[in-house]
Amino acid sequence: MTTILTITAKLLTALTFLCHTPALGRGNTNDNTDNVQEGVGVGAGVGGVIQEEEGGPQITWGRPNTNNAYFHHHTPTNVTAVVGQRAVLTCKVLNLDNKDVSWIRQRDLHILTIGMFTYTSDDRFTVRHPEESEEWYLEISPVTFRDAGVYECQVSASPKIFLPVLLTVQVQQAQIQGPREVFIQSGSTIKLTCLVNTHSDNVGAVVWFRDSSELDYDSPRGGVSIEIEKTPTRTTSKLFLTRAAKADSGNYTCAPKFADAASVTVHVVNGEESAAVHTASSAGTLILLLHLLLLFLLFLYIYFKLTVTSLPLRVWSGGGGRLPEQ
Ligand SMILES: *[C@@H]1O[C@H](CO)[C@@H](O)[C@H](O)[C@H]1NC(C)=O
Numbered sequence: 001m002t003t004i005l006t007i008t009a010k011l012l013t014a015l016t017f018l019c020h021t022p023a024l025g026r027g028n029t030n031d032n033t034d035n036v037q038e039g040v041g042v043g044a045g046v047g048g049v050i051q052e053e054e055g056g057p058q059i060t061w062g063r064p065n066t067n068n069a070y071f072h073h074h075t076p077t078n079v080t081a082v083v084g085q086r087a088v089l090t091c092k093v094l095n096l097d098n099k100d101v102s103w104i105r106q107r108d109l110h111i112l113t114i115g116m117f118t119y120t121s122d123d124r125f126t127v128r129h130p131e132e133s134e135e136w137y138l139e140i141s142p143v144t145f146r147d148a149g150v151y152e153c154q155v156s157a158s159p160k161i162f163l164p165v166l167l168t169v170q171v172q173q174a175q176i177q178g179p180r181e182v183f184i185q186s187g188s189t190i191k192l193t194c195l196v197n198t199h200s201d202n203v204g205a206v207v208w209f210r211d212s213s214e215l216d217y218d219s220p221r222g223g224v225s226i227e228i229e230k231t232p233t234r235t236t237s238k239l240f241l242t243r244a245a246k247a248d249s250g251n252y253t254c255a256p257k258f259a260d261a262a263s264v265t266v267h268v269v270n271g272e273e274s275a276a277v278h279t280a281s282s283a284g285t286l287i288l289l290l291h292l293l294l295l296f297l298l299f300l301y302i303y304f305k306l307t308v309t310s311l312p313l314r315v316w317s318g319g320g321g322r323l324p325e326q
């Protein structure tokens with residue numbers, strides 16, 4: 001009886017243990033979503049009427065297209081730029097003669113440039129036309145998300161000819177590989193990999209921060225190294241911090257110049273601490289196994305008891321059998 005009581009007590013302890021064991025696993029939120037946002041300017045129908053504001057620029061239309069000006073068929077009409085960088089729209093006109101080339105923003109029919117003149121107070125817009133060339137470049141620098149859309153290159157001939165050019169502006173998002181919370185043993189090396197998928201150009205310098213202090217080769221901490229690798233479609237920056245100490249815990253941010261930053265939280269745990277976590281978890285497993293074994297033994301015990309006690313009863317109820325010799 002005492003054994004049964006002990007076993008029941010053990011079982012209760014096991015249950016309590018199971019209910020109160022805190023989650024020993026690490027709270028990893030493995031968020032691998034590809035946070036690349038793309039903004040594509042949607043162009044309205046082409047060929048809108050230019051409403052010139054009073055005192056605004058005047059385009060002298062109606063010069064006959066004597067020389068049959070036309071756009072070179074290699075003129076790119078789908079241009080992609082990255083927020084913060086330079087966007088260049090090209091218009092290549094052949095047989096221009098004495099006519100003007102203008103750039104018009106289709107969203108609001110704003111005349112941005114006529115010939116070499118810029119008609120906007122937004123000084124991010126400039127026109128470039130290398131001498132003796134057939135190219136008229138509209139440059140927007142730095143380009144913003146709002147600049148996405150259709151721009152028209154027009155030639156002041158009669159009838160007017162124009163070429164719509166679509167500008168797509170991309171927002172790039174940096175990503176740090178792995179979970180958002182990183183646990184590292186003190187003494188080991190912290191390695192973080194930051195990726196930016198690029199489409200049109202590079203992402204500029206990539207700077208790393210712990211909380212608000214920049215990390216680089218000559219930071220006072222020492223033991224910091226950064227590797228950068230650039231391909232036409234991807235920039236990778238790897239941060240290494242040797243001999244991690246408690247003080248290295250914090251919020252690590254990868255901040256490329258022309259992409260949205262990414263952050264992870266790094267926890268540097270002591271060797272003993274992480275060993276304690278480890279033993280606690282294996283001890284927990286062992287205790288659980290022991291209790292399962294006890295439960296099994298208890299079951300066997302009860303089964304055995306019942307079988308043994310019911311044997312003589314069956315003989316008695318048989319009726320016709322002999323009485324057991326006592
Ligand atoms: C323009 O380029 C973008 C990205 O390169 C692409 O998604 C889009 O379909 C293109 N649009 C046209 C009209 O070609």
Ligand SMILES: *[C@@H]1O[C@H](CO)[C@@H](O)[C@H](O)[C@H]1NC(C)=O
Binds near residue numbers: 211252263265
């Ligand atoms: C980490 O730092 C970045 C940049 O300062 C900030 O946006 C982010 O919210 C911080 N994350 C945490 C968990 O504190």
